[in-house]
Amino acid sequence: MKKALLxxxxxxxxxxxxxxxxxxxxxxxxxxxxxxxxENDTLVKLTWTAPTTGTPDKYVVYFKAVGTASYTxxxxxxxxxVIHYPAGATGDYYVAAKYGSTEENSSVKTTxxxxxxxxxxxxxxxxxxSGYGWDMTTGTGATYSMTTAxxxxxxxxxxxxxxxxxxxxxxxxxxxxxxxxxGGVVPTGAWRVNGISDPITDPQAPLPKYISGTxxxxxxxxxxxxxxxxxxxxxxxxxxxxxxxLNTTNGSVQVSSWFQLVSGLRLTKH
Amino acid sequence: MKKLLIxxxxxxxxxxxxxxxxxxxxxxxxxxxETIKNLETKITEQAATIEQLKMxxxxxxxDYYKKAPTTPKSTQPTPPPRVxx
Numbered sequence: 595m596k597k598a599l600l601x602x603x604x605x606x607x608x609x610x611x612x613x614x615x616x617x618x619x620x621x622x623x624x625x626x627x628x629x630x631x632x633e634n635d636t637l638v639k640l641t642w643t644a645p646t647t648g649t650p651d652k653y654v655v656y657f658k659a660v661g662t663a664s665y666t667x668x669x670x671x672x673x674x675x676v677i678h679y680p681a682g683a684t685g686d687y688y689v690a691a692k693y694g695s696t697e698e699n700s701s702v703k704t705t706x707x708x709x710x711x712x713x714x715x716x717x718x719x720x721x722x723x724s725g726y727g728w729d730m731t732t733g734t735g736a737t738y739s740m741t742t743a744x745x746x747x748x749x750x751x752x753x754x755x756x757x758x759x760x761x762x763x764x765x766x767x768x769x770x771x772x773x774x775x776x777g778g779v780v781p782t783g784a785w786r787v788n789g790i791s792d793p794i795t796d797p798q799a800p801l802p803k804y805i806s807g808t809x810x811x812x813x814x815x816x817x818x819x820x821x822x823x824x825x826x827x828x829x830x831x832x833x834x835x836x837x838x839x840l841n842t843t844n845g846s847v848q849v850s851s852w853f854q855l856v857s858g859l860r861l862t863k864h
Numbered sequence: 865m866k867k868l869l870i871x872x873x874x875x876x877x878x879x880x881x882x883x884x885x886x887x888x889x890x891x892x893x894x895x896x897x898e899t900i901k902n903l904e905t906k907i908t909e910q911a912a913t914i915e916q917l918k919m920x921x922x923x924x925x926x927d928y929y930k931k932a933p934t935t936p937k938s939t940q941p942t943p944p945p946r947v948x949x
Contacts, residue, residue: 757941765943776941789949807948815943826949 622648624698625674625691630705632858633677635832636800638836641675642689642700650691650698659685660863661707680705682800684854684863707834707852707862708733717764718754718777720845725749725769728833735833740772743783750788750827751835753847754813760845766790766823766837767813790814791824794834801832801860814848816840824860831855835864 604681627643640655652672656665660683666676670692672861678687684705690697706780708728715737716722725738727750738745749769755761757776768788789810791830801824802809810826820838827833839848852862 656874725879755941756943761941768949771944787949810949812947813943813947 598722603654615659621693621696622650622691622698622826624691625653625700628687628689630687630703630856632856635803635858636679636682638678638680638705638856638859639675639776640678640687640689640703643699645691646695650693652692652811654690654692654697656688656690657685659661659683679806680861682861682863684861705709705854705856705859705861707854707864709864710735710851710853712836712839712848712850713737714839714846715849717760717845718752718772718775718779719758720760722844724754725752726835726849726851726854727751728827728831728851730829730831733855735849735853739778740769743781746783746785750786750833751790751825753849756765760842762840762842763815763817764840764847765813765815766825766835771812786828788828789801789826791826793817794822797822797834797836798863801826801834801862803860823824824862826860830857831861832858832860834864 610621623645625642625645626723627641629641631639631641633639641802642653642771644650652670653674653676654670655668655678657678657680658665659680662685665686665688669676676689684707686704686706687700688702689700691700710728713735714722715726716724718724718740719765723737723739725740725745725748726735727738727745727748728735736748738748740749746769751766751770752766752772753764754771754775754777755764756767758778767775768790769785770787772785773782789804790813792814794802804810804826810824814823816837819840821837823835825833825835834852836850837847838850839846841847852864854860854862
């Protein structure tokens, strides 16, 4: 009798191990088409497509905030989209399809702003190029001439004193102010109608919320160096700029930038 | 002889001192005096005219600056109106 019981137990354990091994062999693939978008100006919406192979038990959302070392589990869902509240932070995201104890990871996407190192930007009548704009695909900033209408789609702001010559004080102005600028060198054209914020005290905090006619302007005067400003582009992107390094001899300043590639998201912690 | 010489000198002195100025010379002096007076009068008139002109010019300047619009005497540029977006 005792032998029979031991034999039955052996059979049951062997069967369980076999089933377990078999299940692990049937793990599906990772989610595809993982993207980030702005649910609103401070919430991030994550969307993905279900794996082509296998049906995951659930999806796990992972987030690694900028300046931190490791990912944290932000929640588990069975849907293929989720809204994340990052509490003002930016960071890297991925979603994992979970099959039992196995996870298959998607690609990594980020809300960390694209940083562009300090670049010389001249006053409108100075020698250096006075226009500055971001590539909406890569997020990198570059300088452009304001004297050619070919750059109307490339410039997001320019440096000016609204007068002939390069005397201070300087202003950061929306490109559409160029043709009427007293500097007198900007040709007419469909220059972007962007908004420039008041000076920002905390460059790591979310950029000022856009309130029509209230928080972003056609230009802002630079009263101190460095000064941080937010720029809201006509097509809904946000960028943070640092204006520093005033050179009154050359009529130029140094501009650094952090551009948020997720349209509509005003988070630029870096 | 000595007495005769003295008498001759006295006669000469009396002639020289007592000789009246010629009439045409006096008239000439009077004429020049009158000319000088006329010139003095003209100078006085011109001075008054100049003084009046100075007062007129001062009044014109005063009126001009009172009516002139007050524009800032700064070399600072004037930016366009700052408007929200």
